Amino acid sequence: MSIQSRNNVNVVGSGKETIVFAHGFGCDQNMWQYLVPSYKDNFRVILFDLVGTGKSDLSQYDFDKYDSLHGYADDLIEIIDEYAEGPVIFVGHSVSATIGMLAAVKSPEKFRCQIMVGPSPSYINEGDYIGGFSRTDIEELCDMIDSNYLGWASNMAPAIMGAPEQPELGEELKNSFCRTDPAIAKHFARVTFLSDHRDAVAKCATPSLILQCSDDFIAPRSVGEYMQKTMPDADMVIIENVGHCPHLSAPHASIDAIDSFLYQRL
Amino acid sequence: MSQLPDFTFCYDHAACGLVITDIDGTIRRANATFAKWLGFQQSELVDAKKIQELFTVGGRFFHHTHWAPLLQMQGSVSEVQIDLRSRDDKIIPMLVNASRISHDGTIIDQMAFFIVDDRKKFEQELVAARKKLEASFDSLRETQNQLQRNQNMLNLAMHSAKMAGWSFNVESERVEWNNELQSLLGFDEDSGWLSKESFYNLLHPEDKDSFRQQLRHAIKSQTNYTLECRLKNSQEHWVEMEISGYAVITQHGETQSIYGICMDVSERKARLRELAALNTKLSSSDHRKNEFLATLSHELRNPLAPIRNVLEIMRIKENDATVWKKSRILIDRHVSHMSRLIEDLMDISRISHNRINLRKQAIDILPALHCAVDETKPLIDAQSHQLSINEAKAPIYVNADSTRIVQIFSNLLTNAAKYTPAGGTIDITVSQNREQVTVSVEDSGIGIPAEELENIFTMFSQLSPALERAQGGLGIGLALVHHLVTLHEGEIEVSSEGHNKGCKFTVKLPVIRRVGALDANSLQDEKSKAIKLPQRRILVIEDNQDTAQSLAELLEYAGHITCTAFDGTSGIMQAKEFKPEVILSDIGLPDISGYEVAETVRKQLAHANIYLIAITGWGQKKDKQLAKASGFNRHITKPVDFAELKQILAELPDD
Numbered sequence: 001m002s003i004q005s006r007n008n009v010n011v012v013g014s015g016k017e018t019i020v021f022a023h024g025f026g027c028d029q030n031m032w033q034y035l036v037p038s039y040k041d042n043f044r045v046i047l048f049d050l051v052g053t054g055k056s057d058l059s060q061y062d063f064d065k066y067d068s069l070h071g072y073a074d075d076l077i078e079i080i081d082e083y084a085e086g087p088v089i090f091v092g093h094s095v096s097a098t099i100g101m102l103a104a105v106k107s108p109e110k111f112r113c114q115i116m117v118g119p120s121p122s123y124i125n126e127g128d129y130i131g132g133f134s135r136t137d138i139e140e141l142c143d144m145i146d147s148n149y150l151g152w153a154s155n156m157a158p159a160i161m162g163a164p165e166q167p168e169l170g171e172e173l174k175n176s177f178c179r180t181d182p183a184i185a186k187h188f189a190r191v192t193f194l195s196d197h198r199d200a201v202a203k204c205a206t207p208s209l210i211l212q213c214s215d216d217f218i219a220p221r222s223v224g225e226y227m228q229k230t231m232p233d234a235d236m237v238i239i240e241n242v243g244h245c246p247h248l249s250a251p252h253a254s255i256d257a258i259d260s261f262l263y264q265r266l
Numbered sequence: 267m268s269q270l271p272d273f274t275f276c277y278d279h280a281a282c283g284l285v286i287t288d289i290d291g292t293i294r295r296a297n298a299t300f301a302k303w304l305g306f307q308q309s310e311l312v313d314a315k316k317i318q319e320l321f322t323v324g325g326r327f328f329h330h331t332h333w334a335p336l337l338q339m340q341g342s343v344s345e346v347q348i349d350l351r352s353r354d355d356k357i358i359p360m361l362v363n364a365s366r367i368s369h370d371g372t373i374i375d376q377m378a379f380f381i382v383d384d385r386k387k388f389e390q391e392l393v394a395a396r397k398k399l400e401a402s403f404d405s406l407r408e409t410q411n412q413l414q415r416n417q418n419m420l421n422l423a424m425h426s427a428k429m430a431g432w433s434f435n436v437e438s439e440r441v442e443w444n445n446e447l448q449s450l451l452g453f454d455e456d457s458g459w460l461s462k463e464s465f466y467n468l469l470h471p472e473d474k475d476s477f478r479q480q481l482r483h484a485i486k487s488q489t490n491y492t493l494e495c496r497l498k499n500s501q502e503h504w505v506e507m508e509i510s511g512y513a514v515i516t517q518h519g520e521t522q523s524i525y526g527i528c529m530d531v532s533e534r535k536a537r538l539r540e541l542a543a544l545n546t547k548l549s550s551s552d553h554r555k556n557e558f559l560a561t562l563s564h565e566l567r568n569p570l571a572p573i574r575n576v577l578e579i580m581r582i583k584e585n586d587a588t589v590w591k592k593s594r595i596l597i598d599r600h601v602s603h604m605s606r607l608i609e610d611l612m613d614i615s616r617i618s619h620n621r622i623n624l625r626k627q628a629i630d631i632l633p634a635l636h637c638a639v640d641e642t643k644p645l646i647d648a649q650s651h652q653l654s655i656n657e658a659k660a661p662i663y664v665n666a667d668s669t670r671i672v673q674i675f676s677n678l679l680t681n682a683a684k685y686t687p688a689g690g691t692i693d694i695t696v697s698q699n700r701e702q703v704t705v706s707v708e709d710s711g712i713g714i715p716a717e718e719l720e721n722i723f724t725m726f727s728q729l730s731p732a733l734e735r736a737q738g739g740l741g742i743g744l745a746l747v748h749h750l751v752t753l754h755e756g757e758i759e760v761s762s763e764g765h766n767k768g769c770k771f772t773v774k775l776p777v778i779r780r781v782g783a784l785d786a787n788s789l790q791d792e793k794s795k796a797i798k799l800p801q802r803r804i805l806v807i808e809d810n811q812d813t814a815q816s817l818a819e820l821l822e823y824a825g826h827i828t829c830t831a832f833d834g835t836s837g838i839m840q841a842k843e844f845k846p847e848v849i850l851s852d853i854g855l856p857d858i859s860g861y862e863v864a865e866t867v868r869k870q871l872a873h874a875n876i877y878l879i880a881i882t883g884w885g886q887k888k889d890k891q892l893a894k895a896s897g898f899n900r901h902i903t904k905p906v907d908f909a910e911l912k913q914i915l916a917e918l919p920d921d
Contacts, residue, residue: 026335027336217329242290243334
């Protein structure tokens with residue numbers, strides 16, 4: 001088993017510095033399609049799919065290994081070791097922001113800095129901490145995935161009616177988008193939304209940029225603020241955006257924020 | 267024709283919920299159907315709510331993680347099933363198609379909702395059914411695994427127990443078996459021996475009929491069955507099988523097939539046969555032993571009658587010296603006979619317990635032979651047998667215990683005399699080669715039947731029940747002779763032409779060719795040496811008062827001064843008072859053991875320099891060591907041979 005086939009690793013562009021993009025819960029590395037063109041001319045860009053998603057090798061989905069985000073963090077370190085020379089700039093969305101944080105705590109020397117898009121170390125409210133959800137909410141979410149797995153995990157085909165012009169999307173891409181094995185999707189959702197890695201937040205000294213959407217149901221501002229306050233060296237930029245994917249719905253604002261951070265920190 | 271409603275009406279009252287939102291989800295249009303389904307006024311939705319705010323928590327996650335990215339990237343999503351929350355908080359499952367379009371430079375999302383209550387229920391059922399199916403599949407797989415494990419265990423158990431499965435189909439007459447039977451019989455998997463014929467070919471010819479018969483019986487009686495047969499294995503050896511099982515009966519009550527387990531019982535059968543043989547041997551040996559006991563009692567009782575008679579005569583003829591002399595000779599003869607019997611018995615016992623000690627030394631065999639002849643001469647003469655000795659003149663040396671050599675030949679000669687009718691011949695022939703000396707004793711007697719020759723040296727092997735025989739004897743003599751010869755690394759053979767044809771015993775012993783200084787006459791000397799007897803003070807400690815007193819009396823006759831004690835404690839006391847030079851002590855005493863007596867005497871009378879002689883029942887090495895360790899100077903075995911004792915006393919150092 002190669003790391004390449006396990007994680008469907010793609011390397012594009014070239015440059016002195018390496019940027020690793022890691023997608024969040026839901027889809028796959030295609031989520032970075034609006035950002036990659038801006039970086040591939042000056043950076044070596046590494047893209048990959050978390051095991052269990054996209055075109056990763058589903059047979060490598062070990063329910064024990066991936067029973068916590070540490071399993072993914074170990075994979076990330078292996079990818080960096082295999083594909084990068086020197087410490088990397090890591091861009092992680094949502095759950096991958098947490099995965100990156102865990103990897104950076106384990107092997108800080110492998111990370112120059114990180115951009116955390118919509119991060120949340122824990123989704124459940126506890127005491128003063130406002131994760132955004134009650135435990136009941138998260139249980140309901142998991143139940144819904146469980147009982148509605150046809151809708152969640154199977155083919156999210158584009159509507160056949162009046163399809164708008166989207167020339168950059170190839171046929172193949174459309175069919176594999178956000179699709180995965182239902183059992184894996186269910187397990188991954190539980191691991192993602194029930195995880196609590198707040199203890200790692202203060203330990204992560206890697207220079208970090210938190211990209212926080214102004215209206216994000218999944219990662220509310222209170223979480224972004226908590227992270228910025230708790231991490232030893234973190235900036236936060238609020239992007240005017242409804243939703244959890246500023247790199248999709250507000251790519252320009254996202255790029256500006258990242259560039260500005262990199263300009264300051266590199 | 268009435269006028270058709272306009273598009274606005276159509277839109278508002280369409281058969282589905284129609285919604286237009288900004289890309290952030292803000293509702294810009296919502297038709298009446300959609301508003302009505304959710305229990306809202308249209309005005310409560312338009313520009314007031316985002317579409318995702320109408321979703322459940324799970325739906326909102328889905329909106330962020332899938333819906334929005336998909337709309338962004340692929341422009342549309344179709345057939346998404348999502349739960350919406352009505353104004354009064356009811357969950358309404360809906361199916362939605364959404365597409366992102368550009369309208370007058372503005373990008374908007376338009377979506378159509380359908381209530382899918384039934385479909386949702388149906389889907390839920392489908393999901394439940396699938397879950398159930400998965401669960402039962404899991405359980406099936408687990409069952410299969412369990413079954414496989416059980417099968418493996420069973421195979422292992424059957425293999426270890428040398429068992430195999432076997433079945434016979436009544437209709438097809440086909441015999442089938444599992445791999446274990448094949449491996450039991452050592453055949454390959456592809457040896458193609460599955461036909462009925464091939465099975466019957468493996469059956470032992472003698473078993474075929476009974477096998478068929480037993481099979482028919484099992485089929486007919488529809489019961490459990492057990493049958494036995496022999497099957498030929500790949501090595502062409504017969505494997506003994508026990509096949510047990512049951513008949514499988516159809517619903518019409520007919521036997522369909524019979525199933526069973528074959529077990530390799532070859533070993534068990536072999537054991538049983540061994541056991542049976544052993545049993546036969548044991549019961550025959552038990553029979554011989556009983557015979558022997560009867561003979562023994564007879565033989566021991568026989569001399570008592572004449573002794574008792576003679577004693578009565580002596581009482582009557584109290585002062586008749588002639589009668590007394592005759593009587594003494596008669597009693598002496600019978601006591602000697604009994605002593606010999608008992609001595610033989612004890613020898614056999616010593617040999618069988620490995621307790622015999624041979625005092626081997628280089629001796630000339632010829633004087634020993636003559637000694638045996640002398641011993642048996644009275645019996646031979648009494649029967650008027652003709653005795654001839656054909657022997658070499660030069661000495662023939664063997665490494666042997668001279669007493670035992672005398673015993674061997676005196677036994678053979680006694681037998682020859684006893685089993686030869688009066689006036690027969692007994693011929694002794696001695697020959698020699700470089701390796702061994704051969705002494706044969708041949709008689710013209712009643713002979714030995716061929717079938718008895720084999721067992722002649724076995725214990726209790728006398729030819730016929732003792733009470734029917736005239737000659738008496740215990741039937742242990744030849745067994746003893748055989749043992750003694752063997753202990754001398756020699757061989758003994760017997761031959762007989764049959765009934766009344768006489769028989770010949772041949773003893774072969776290894777010779778020693780070079781002998782250093784050797785006292786060839788030691789044997790003779792032993793018997794004839796004149797013994798000068800110094801007077802000794804002798805204490806006899808023995809719990810059998812008769813034995814003690816008679817021994818003391820004999821010693822007195824021999825010129826010694828004696829004293830007796832009947833237990834250990836008084837023995838020690840007497841030792842202090844009587845001040846003996848010699849103590850003869852039994853070992854088994856009623857109070858303390860003879861060993862303790864010796865220890866005490868050695869401790870308390872250390873300077874008395876008393877010569878201590880132990881008397882024990884068994885001449886075991888262990889007894890001798892114990893005796894020595896506790897302070898005895900010597901050790902003699904019961905019954906005390908007075909001649910031996912006299913010898914010992916004569917040889918005592920003077921101080």
